[in-house]
Amino acid sequence: xxxxxxxxxxxxxxxxxxxxxxxxxxxxxxxxxxxxxxxxxxxxxxxxxxxxxxxxxxxxxxxxxxxxxxxxxxxxxxxxxxxxxxxxxxxxxxxxxxxxxxxxxxxxxxxxxxxxxxxxxxxxxxxxxxxxxxxxxxxxxxxxxxxxxxxxxxxxxxxxxxxxxxxxxxxxxxxxxxxxxxxxxxxxxxxxxxxxxxxxxxxxxxxxxxxxxxxxxxxxxxxxxxxxxxxxx
Amino acid sequence: xxxxxxxxxxxxxxxxxxxxxxxxxxxxxxxxxxxxxxxxxxxxxxxxxxxxxxxxxxxxxxxxxxxxxxxxxxxxxxxxxxxxxxxxxxxxxxxxxxxxxxxxxxxxxxxxxxxxxxxxxxxxxxxxxxxxxxxxxxxxxxxxxxxxxxxxxxxxx
Numbered sequence: 001x002x003x004x005x006x007x008x009x010x011x012x013x014x015x016x017x018x019x020x021x022x023x024x025x026x027x028x029x030x031x032x033x034x035x036x037x038x039x040x041x042x043x044x045x046x047x048x049x050x051x052x053x054x055x056x057x058x059x060x061x062x063x064x065x066x067x068x069x070x071x072x073x074x075x076x077x078x079x080x081x082x083x084x085x086x087x088x089x090x091x092x093x094x095x096x097x098x099x100x101x102x103x104x105x106x107x108x109x110x111x112x113x114x115x116x117x118x119x120x121x122x123x124x125x126x127x128x129x130x131x132x133x134x135x136x137x138x139x140x141x142x143x144x145x146x147x148x149x150x151x152x153x154x155x156x157x158x159x160x161x162x163x164x165x166x167x168x169x170x171x172x173x174x175x176x177x178x179x180x181x182x183x184x185x186x187x188x189x190x191x192x193x194x195x196x197x198x199x200x201x202x203x204x205x206x207x208x209x210x211x212x213x214x215x216x217x218x219x220x221x222x223x224x225x226x227x228x229x230x231x232x233x
Numbered sequence: 234x235x236x237x238x239x240x241x242x243x244x245x246x247x248x249x250x251x252x253x254x255x256x257x258x259x260x261x262x263x264x265x266x267x268x269x270x271x272x273x274x275x276x277x278x279x280x281x282x283x284x285x286x287x288x289x290x291x292x293x294x295x296x297x298x299x300x301x302x303x304x305x306x307x308x309x310x311x312x313x314x315x316x317x318x319x320x321x322x323x324x325x326x327x328x329x330x331x332x333x334x335x336x337x338x339x340x341x342x343x344x345x346x347x348x349x350x351x352x353x354x355x356x357x358x359x360x361x362x363x364x365x366x367x368x369x370x371x372x373x374x375x376x377x378x379x380x381x382x383x384x385x386x387x388x389x390x
Contacts, residue, residue, distance in 0.1 A: 054285060054295045054306040104319075108310045112287035115254040 007118035008168045013043050014113045021101045024066075028094045030073045037066050043113065045164040049127050050119050058109045065100045069093040074188045075195065124169055131162045132231035149190060156183035166231075175224040182217035186210055236345070236375065237278065237330040238338050238364040239298060242266035244290035258293045265383055266361045270298050272386030273363065279303050284323060285332035286312035294361075295332045302330070316341040316350060324370050342366065348373025359383060 017039045023032035040063040047055050072090045100106060135158055163176040189210035193203065243262030247253065258266070281304040285295035295306060304326065311320040312333035320341070324331070331338075336353055342364050344350035349372075358364055361383035368375040 052292060052296060054283070054292060054299055055308060057306045058308050104310060105307060108287050108308045111254070111310060112292055112308045115252075115287060115289040115292065117255065117257065117289070 007120050008046070008049075008124055009118040010043070010046055010113055010116055013039060013046065014110065017043065017113070018110060021106070025098050025101055028090075033066055033070055033073070033097075037063055037070055040066075041160060042164050042167075045161050046119065046168065048161065049124055049165060049168070050116065051123075052116065055109065055112055058105060058112075062100065062106055062109065065097050069097055071191060075192060119168070124165065128162070128165050128169060129232045131158070131165060132228045135159065135162055136225060136228035136232060152183065153187060156180065156187060159183060173224070173227055175220060175227055179217060179220035179224055182213050182220050185213040186217060189213065234324070234326065234368065234370050235328045235378075236324065236366040236370060237273075237280065237328070238342060238358070238366065239294065239330055239332045240335060240338055240358045240360055240362050241286075241288075241290040241294040241332060242269075242297070242361040244360075254288045257289050262360070263293070263297065265387070266294060266297050269361050269363075269383045269386035270301065272381075272388070273298075273301055278365075279328060280330040281326040281328045282307065282324075283330045283332065284309050284312060286310075286334060288313065288334070291332045291334065298330065298332065312337070316344055321370050329370075338364070342377065344372050345370065345375040346373070346377050356380065361386075 017036075020032055020035040020039055023029060024036050040059055044056060044059050044063070047053070047059065069090060072086065072093060076086060076090075159176060159180045163173070163180055166173050166176065189206050192198070193206055193210065198206070242258050242265060244258050245251065245256045247256070278301060280298075280302045283295055283298065283302045283304075283306045285291045285306065285308055287308050287310060291312070292308075299306065307323070309320070309323060311317070311323060312331060315337055331341075333341075335358060339353035339356040339358050340350040341353075342356045342358070343352040345366055345368075347355075356364070356377075358380070359382050363379075363381045363386065364377065365379040365381065366375040367378050
């Protein structure tokens with residue numbers, strides 16, 4: 001790891017959060033929504049690294065407020081529909097989110113984030129080693145049943161945490177990004193397959209795509225393992 | 234409701250160049266508050282929700298008290314100023330904890346017990362101390378069950 005790097009400040013992420021939140025409030029923009037969720041996910045990881053567990057509930061609250069709208073966007077992309085109910089649902093979910101961003105709790109969260117000192121380098125590196133070891137030791141990538149799906153999503157979260165932690169440390173790992181992307185795509189397709197109105201031809205196509213992403217995920221994980229051993233020798 | 238009013242633990246002194254919101258707990262303050270939290274645990278005290286101010290010393294104090302929490306923690310600006318109806322509306326649950334600052338916490342105690350927040354100076358809440366109120370969280374409707382200093386809580390541990 002980069003021994004000359006300093007402690008990791010939250011300032012840049014915090015400013016990014018304020019900027020994307022303002023963009024979301026300015027208009028229904030799927031890109032801004034995606035940036036909001038990924039910024040909050042990064043802040044979530046930073047807070048875990050800094051052991052500020054009490055603020056995780058607030059971050060989770062705001063991120064989950066954006067989840068229905070994000071899922072609706074993904075669903076529209078994968079299973080296009082002219083059902084006016086979809087559009088109404090998205091409009092209502094967007095209004096709810098804008099209201100929450102303006103709320104006291106969201107503003108209080110921003111204020112709390114501004115009070116936090118930079119993360120000590122040593123703490124960051126110790127946790128990265130711990131997370132890399134956990135990831136190396138336990139992984140199963142399949143979708144045979146609900147337990148497998150739940151495990152897959154838990155794995156995706158662990159991969160995402162390690163990826164962001166490594167980025168904070170200034171040592172991004174491409175194989176982790178590939179694994180996270182493949183797992184994320186698998187998740188999106190799994191969600192799309194939940195739609196009871198899905199026509200059978202489209203369902204067959206989506207299952208094929210999901211299985212292809214799963215194979216990519218397995219390949220990405222195998223490529224990643226040697227790097228995980230280097231991070232946690 | 235059982236309402237536990239926790240004053241943050243001992244923190245860095247004010248000094249030029251250090252914003253008030255960024256004053257951290259001292260190492261001694263952290264240790265002492267950790268022992269006090271163990272004392273609260275030994276008394277069987279648990280929280281369904283924990284509200285805390287956004288200032289660093291309150292965030293850190295809330296973090297140390299988090300093992301007593303069986304529900305959600307919520308950050309609120311309503312704890313960095315004199316108590317008002319907006320704060321009371323937020324406090325929902327059976328066993329609620331708030332972590333904040335003086336003089337606003339004793340103003341809150343006075344308001345809830347005596348119905349008059351201007352009488353806050355009749356109560357003393359040390360850093361790392363806890364006021365335990367019980368009843369309906371409305372002005373003048375709560376009883377003061379205990380005012381626990383850090384040294385008392387440490388003995389319970």
